[in-house]
Amino acid sequence: xxxxxxxxxxxxxxxxxxxxxxxxxxxxxxxxxxxxxxxxxxxxxxxxxxxxxxxxxxxxxxxxxxxxxxxxxxxxxxxxxxxxxxxxxxxxxxxxxxxxxxxxxxxxxxxx
Amino acid sequence: xxxxxxxxxxxxxxxxxxxxxxxxxxxxxxxxxxxxxxxxxxxxxxxxxxxxxxxxxxxxxxxxxxxxxxxxxxxxxxxxxxxxxxxxxxxxxxxxxxxxxxxxxxxxxxxxxxxxxxxxxxxxxxxxxxxxxxxxxxxxxxxxxxxxxxxxxxxxxxxxxxxxxxxxxxxxxxxxxxxxxxxxxxxxxxxxxx
Numbered sequence: 001x002x003x004x005x006x007x008x009x010x011x012x013x014x015x016x017x018x019x020x021x022x023x024x025x026x027x028x029x030x031x032x033x034x035x036x037x038x039x040x041x042x043x044x045x046x047x048x049x050x051x052x053x054x055x056x057x058x059x060x061x062x063x064x065x066x067x068x069x070x071x072x073x074x075x076x077x078x079x080x081x082x083x084x085x086x087x088x089x090x091x092x093x094x095x096x097x098x099x100x101x102x103x104x105x106x107x108x109x110x111x112x
Numbered sequence: 113x114x115x116x117x118x119x120x121x122x123x124x125x126x127x128x129x130x131x132x133x134x135x136x137x138x139x140x141x142x143x144x145x146x147x148x149x150x151x152x153x154x155x156x157x158x159x160x161x162x163x164x165x166x167x168x169x170x171x172x173x174x175x176x177x178x179x180x181x182x183x184x185x186x187x188x189x190x191x192x193x194x195x196x197x198x199x200x201x202x203x204x205x206x207x208x209x210x211x212x213x214x215x216x217x218x219x220x221x222x223x224x225x226x227x228x229x230x231x232x233x234x235x236x237x238x239x240x241x242x243x244x245x246x247x248x249x250x251x252x253x254x255x256x257x258x259x260x261x262x263x264x265x266x267x268x269x270x271x272x273x274x275x276x277x278x279x280x281x282x283x284x285x286x287x288x289x290x291x292x293x294x295x296x297x298x299x300x301x302x303x304x305x306x
Contacts, residue, residue, distance in 0.1 A: 020300060043292050043297075047289060047292055055286075072134070080142055
């Protein structure tokens, strides 16, 4: 918890924010998937910077309770967000392939 | 390098507050997941790309980021028992936070006046809920700063006040963390029409 750490975190965060914004403004020829990956990487980098330099995560004395609880929360976040996207993608796919639904429906319909 | 071990008398309370922040994280995860699912459901109306302004959002980001930095400076001053610097940095943090809230309210009011209110489409409902919840956190945090300024002035940097300041520091830094993801996934992704 020194001034140097806060200043470093502040400057790095500014750089990462401006880089992300600048990238969006100028990288118009790249595919949106590539741009998305870069933006996510920049966001995660800034997340890490602020966790370490502002919140001092990982710099506490043992046992690292803060880090442990944070890891658990992040796992829950991944399950909630990832699981939601997976499920909703599945649900939406159902609407896009009516042929398959009819085929499956007819396969399941009992024939006498 | 100093560690939090220097303030052991409130490490249990700050840990408990940290656990609360982690639960808040999960709350925001739910709101982000909802936005991710619904952000294309614009019901024929303009989407993110047409409605948001990059310079505007960039200024908001700089305001919040700077306020997180000044909050850190406040905590450093508290660590060195400089009561007046603590009050001073609290005021600066408050002004930056209120500016952020004011900008966000302006953005919301403008969207609503143009007919893009939270009840217009699923995209807008999820947008207003996610960004609004974060903004509400910042607004309530600003209110908390007022109380803290009063504590610092009236009682000085006694252990109880230091504990409260530490908890507030965690809260305010956390809000900037969440904003990173709002900035990226709502606004920047909106501009590339993802």
